[in-house]
Amino acid sequence: MRxxxxxxxxxxxxxxxxxxxACGWAQNAGQNSSDPDQETIRQLAExxxxxxxxxxxxxERIKILEVKQAPASPGTEADASSPSTSPQLAQQTxxxxxxxxxxxxTPPAVPHDRHDLHGIQWRGFGEVNYQxxxxxxxxxxxxxxxxxxxxxxxxxDFGLFLxxxxxxxxxxxxxxxxxxxxxxxxxxxxxxMLLRYEYDDHLKFSFGRxxxxxxxxxxxxxxxxxxxxxxxxxxxMQYASDGGLLPTQAIGVSVTGAIPSxxxxxxxxxxxxxSDTVRPDISGDGFVTDENNGNQTNVGLFMRPxxxxxxxxxxxxxxxxxxxxxxxxxxxxxxxxPPGSLGYSxxxxxxxxxGYVVYVAHGVEFLNEGFLIRQALVGGPLHFDTxxxxxxxSKQLGRVRPFVRYQYVNANSNVNSxxxxxxxxxxxxxxVRYDLNDYMAFTTQLDHTVRGGxxxxxxxxxxFAFTF
Amino acid sequence: MLVKSITTLLLLGLSVCSLxxxxxxxxxxxxxxxxxGNPAGNLSLGDLxxxxxxxxxxxxxxxxxxxxxxxxxxxxxxxxxxLLAMSESEYKQYWTAQVFRGEADAEPLVVPSVGxxxxxxxxxxxxxxxxxxxxxxxxxxxxxxxxxxxxxxGYAVR
Numbered sequence: 001m002r003x004x005x006x007x008x009x010x011x012x013x014x015x016x017x018x019x020x021x022a023c024g025w026a027q028n029a030g031q032n033s034s035d036p037d038q039e040t041i042r043q044l045a046e047x048x049x050x051x052x053x054x055x056x057x058x059x060e061r062i063k064i065l066e067v068k069q070a071p072a073s074p075g076t077e078a079d080a081s082s083p084s085t086s087p088q089l090a091q092q093t094x095x096x097x098x099x100x101x102x103x104x105x106t107p108p109a110v111p112h113d114r115h116d117l118h119g120i121q122w123r124g125f126g127e128v129n130y131q132x133x134x135x136x137x138x139x140x141x142x143x144x145x146x147x148x149x150x151x152x153x154x155x156x157d158f159g160l161f162l163x164x165x166x167x168x169x170x171x172x173x174x175x176x177x178x179x180x181x182x183x184x185x186x187x188x189x190x191x192x193m194l195l196r197y198e199y200d201d202h203l204k205f206s207f208g209r210x211x212x213x214x215x216x217x218x219x220x221x222x223x224x225x226x227x228x229x230x231x232x233x234x235x236x237m238q239y240a241s242d243g244g245l246l247p248t249q250a251i252g253v254s255v256t257g258a259i260p261s262x263x264x265x266x267x268x269x270x271x272x273x274x275s276d277t278v279r280p281d282i283s284g285d286g287f288v289t290d291e292n293n294g295n296q297t298n299v300g301l302f303m304r305p306x307x308x309x310x311x312x313x314x315x316x317x318x319x320x321x322x323x324x325x326x327x328x329x330x331x332x333x334x335x336x337x338p339p340g341s342l343g344y345s346x347x348x349x350x351x352x353x354x355g356y357v358v359y360v361a362h363g364v365e366f367l368n369e370g371f372l373i374r375q376a377l378v379g380g381p382l383h384f385d386t387x388x389x390x391x392x393x394s395k396q397l398g399r400v401r402p403f404v405r406y407q408y409v410n411a412n413s414n415v416n417s418x419x420x421x422x423x424x425x426x427x428x429x430x431x432v433r434y435d436l437n438d439y440m441a442f443t444t445q446l447d448h449t450v451r452g453g454x455x456x457x458x459x460x461x462x463x464f465a466f467t468f
Numbered sequence: 469m470l471v472k473s474i475t476t477l478l479l480l481g482l483s484v485c486s487l488x489x490x491x492x493x494x495x496x497x498x499x500x501x502x503x504x505g506n507p508a509g510n511l512s513l514g515d516l517x518x519x520x521x522x523x524x525x526x527x528x529x530x531x532x533x534x535x536x537x538x539x540x541x542x543x544x545x546x547x548x549x550x551l552l553a554m555s556e557s558e559y560k561q562y563w564t565a566q567v568f569r570g571e572a573d574a575e576p577l578v579v580p581s582v583g584x585x586x587x588x589x590x591x592x593x594x595x596x597x598x599x600x601x602x603x604x605x606x607x608x609x610x611x612x613x614x615x616x617x618x619x620x621x622g623y624a625v626r
Contacts, residue, residue, distance in 0.1 A: 121574050123567065163573050168532050173570050194570065200526045206570075219569060227565050258524075263514065304523070306514045309553065362553065396558075438560045467564060 123467065125159040125224035129231070130462040135455065151460075155180045157223055159191070171196050173206075177223060179241070189241070191223055191249065202257040209251045212298055213269045214318050215369050216356045218248065226465040229365060229433050231445040234390035234407045235282075235425065236371055243282035245373060245388065245409070245419060246352065247275040247320065250296055265304035272297055275320060280329060281421035288329045289418070293350075296320035300354075310361025318352040321378065324418045341417065342382075348375040348418060363396035365403075373411075375418045384416040394433075401433040412452075424452030431461075440466045496601040496619035497626045498547040501585075501608040503593050506531075510612040513624050517551055519596060522563070522572045527594055535576035536588045536597035544598040547625055598625065 115121045132151025158178040165171045175192040194208040211218055217237040221227045238244030252273020259266040275293040302314025325344055326335040337343065356369040368391045376383035387410055394403035408426040411419045431445030447459040500516060502508060508527060511519075518524035525533050538544040540556055549559060566572040579585050582603045589595045589608055601618040604610055616623045 115574070121567065123564070125568075161568055163567065163570075165573050171573055192570070196570070198525065198532075200530045201524055220565070222568055224568055227561075227568065309517075363558070435557070438557055 120162050120164045123161040125157070125161070125226050125465075125467050127156045127158075127225040127463055127465045129154050129156050129464075132460050134458040156225060159223055169198050171198075175223065194254075200257075202260070204256050206254040206256075207252075209249060210254050210271065210273070212246065212248055212250055212275075212296070212318065213254070213256075213271060213300055214246050214248075214298060214316055214352055215354045215371070216302075216312065216314060216358050216367065217369065218246075220358075224465075224467065225463060226441060226467045228465075229394045229401055229403050229443075230392065230405055230429065230431065231443045231461040231463040234369075234392075234405065235409055235422075236388040236390065236407070237369075240277045240279040243280050243421075245279075245386065245411070245422065246371075247277045247291070247293060247296060247318075247350075249277075250275040252295070261303070263306040265306060267302050267304070269300040269302075269316070270298070277322070283421040283423075285421065286329050287326050287335055287421075290325040290327055291322035292325055294321040308359075310359050310364075312358045312360075313356070314358075315355045316353075318350075318354075320350050321347050322350050322375070322418070323347060342377065347378040349378055350375050365392070365394045365396075365401075367392040373419075375416075384411070384418060386411040386416065386419065386422075399435045401435070403429075403431055403433065405429040423454075424450075426450050427456075439468060440464070497623045498544055498598045499601045499604050499608075499610045499618045500596065500613055500625060501589060501599050501604060501610055502596050503589050504607060504609045505593055506609060506611075508611055510615055513614050516613055516625070520548060520576075521552055522566050522576075525572075531594040534592040534595040536585055536592070536595050537576045537578050538585070538598070539578050539580060543600050547598055551625060 115123055130151065130153050156179075160176045160178075161174070163171060163173045173192060173194045173196060174190065177189045177191045178186050179189055181187055190209060192209055192211055194206045194210055196204065196206045198204045211222060213219055215237065217233065221233070223239070225231070233239075233244070235243075236245050240246065240248045250271065250273035252271065254269065254271045254273075256269045257267065259268055273296055275291075275296050277291040277293055278288050279291070281287045281289065296318060297320070298316060298318040300314060300316030302312055304312050323344065324342075324346065326337070327333065328335055334344065351374045353372045353374075354369065356367070358368065359366040368389070370389040371387065373386040373388065374383055375386075388408060390405060390407035392403060392405040394401050406426075406428045409422055410424045410426075411422040412424065416422075427447065427449040429445055429447045431443060433441055433443045435441045441464075443461070443463045443465065445461040445463070447457070447461070449457040449459075451457060500511065506527065507529065515524055519533050520535060520537075522535070527533060537548060545556075549556065552559065552562075554562060563572070563575040567574060577588065579588055582599060582605060585597050585599055586605050586607055589597060599605075599608060610617065613623065613625055618625070
């Protein structure tokens with residue numbers, strides 16, 4: 001009985017094993033039948049398939065040639081190291097078949113680079129802000145914010161950014177900023193204009209107006225609010241034209257590159273140029289300080305170890321000479337110095353040492369930067385030290401990125417005559433950035449600032465930032 | 469015992485016949501392909517990551533790296549995002565930032581088909597791209613990653 005069941009199973013399995021291939025054979029046999037109509041249909045279908053494939057290949061080649069031709073126009077990337085009529089391309093394009101009688105009207109959807117216009121890559125960044133402070137005393141009244149009001153809207157920086165490749169190793173970069181000033185007036189600032197030459201990964205030159213590579217923040221976010229997590233920059237990293245403490249722009253040469261260091265990922269930066277920083281007093285006294293900087297030197301090192309992706313540790317050393325030339329912001333007339341001051345002829349050697357540890361990966365952003373700014377009287381023992389740091393942490397949770405930041409600046413106004421408007425300031429900021437999509441973000445931020453010798457300052461910032 | 473063996477063999481045979489061979493090949497991973505004239509034969513995974521992150525922009529001979537990528541939804545795009553440990557949104561934001569920092573001239577070229585990848589690889593001598601291993605076409609030069617080719621045990625680009 002048991003043996004019978006076993007043989008029945010075997011027979012069943014054999015039948016299945018035989019029936020399946022037999023069905024396939026029968027199907028093939030049917031297809032290969034000598035029926036002339038079926039054979040004709042099969043041949044026609046095959047020809048249609050071949051024509052469709054040829055058409056598809058042709059369209060692909062046309063698109064590739066278009067991609068190739070766009071960079072070949074002046075000012076675009078052309079992979080100039082490869083001959084424009086490379087053997088591969090010649091081989092691929094030479095045997096184009098004769099025109100087809102009925103080409104398919106729907107070409108494949110090739111994603112056009114919407115930033116490219118005649119070989120120039122264009123981008124734009126903008127922001128619309130609303131800020132309110134709990135005092136009427138002007139504070140950081142720049143970027144269009146009207147100090148002394150309860151709160152008002154302003155546009156901050158609107159930037160147009162372009163790059164264009166001249167040869168395989170040479171390119172141009174420019175960043176034009178339309179910055180809102182008082183009474184909704186706008187000034188244009190060519191914030192960056194660089195002619196760049198990349199010999200290889202180890203040696204890259206930039207000539208022109210650059211943003212000084214002091215610290216991480218300047219490099220990572222440049223002037224685009226959309227790239228930032230927070231609604232504003234830490235005070236120490238603000239642009240000098242907005243009351244920041246660092247000389248943020250210079251005209252000269254910048255050399256960067258990778259240092260052969262294996263998995264350590266060491267890089268260097270060296271800059272030599274001329275700055276001329278004019279920074280408004282952030283206390284709202286209506287004065288600006290024209291520093292009349294001498295030529296500046298900045299050298300830096302940073303590493304991005306392979307072992308912990310997202311980690312970047314760096315340091316930089318900056319030096320130049322400045323004056324403490326205080327002017328009336330509206331008239332440009334020199335403000336008389338208080339009795340006992342050193343006078344406008346005094347020059348100060350300015351040294352800025354920076355160190356940072358940054359981790360940006362897996363949706364986490366953890367920024368930590370410290371500065372020591374020393375202004376030492378040339379030919380005398382007098383010097384002012386200003387330590388500053390900020391720490392910022394945020395985490396991406398879907399489209400929401402909550403953040404917290406703490407910053408500290410101590411330019412003791414009792415002894416520091418160069419940045420006496422800053423004094424001691426520290427405090428936290430909290431907020432949330434919400435990414436509406438890949439191009440627009442809305443940020444809400446609360447600030448609490450403790451100020452030496454003045455009441456604490458609370459503020460609310462709402463910002464709509466975008467890129468296009 | 470004999471019966472079980474026969475049955476197992478038969479079922480195994482049927483299973484093999486019904487296997488999806490392209491799907492099986494997909495498990496080989498994603499090949500890293502370059503222009504056929506590129507002398508490079510091997511890259512470390514770290515260097516590959518740096519290239520696709522835009523931080524390593526030239527080949528050892530000094531030739532500029534040209535990134536050719538596929539669009540969202542393709543297995544090659546998924547492999548690229550895994551390689552960089554980024555989401556699609558993070559990837560877009562990253563490249564916007566890279567361009568704005570001046571670390572790149574433009575975002576990587578995106579092509580919609582393997583055929584166009586092949587064409588682009590032929591056009592740009594410094595080109596590098598990711599191609600699903602079974603889809604590698606003649607004219608594409610597959611290079612090793614950490615001395616391993618797609619399909620080898622421990623091959624990292626998947």
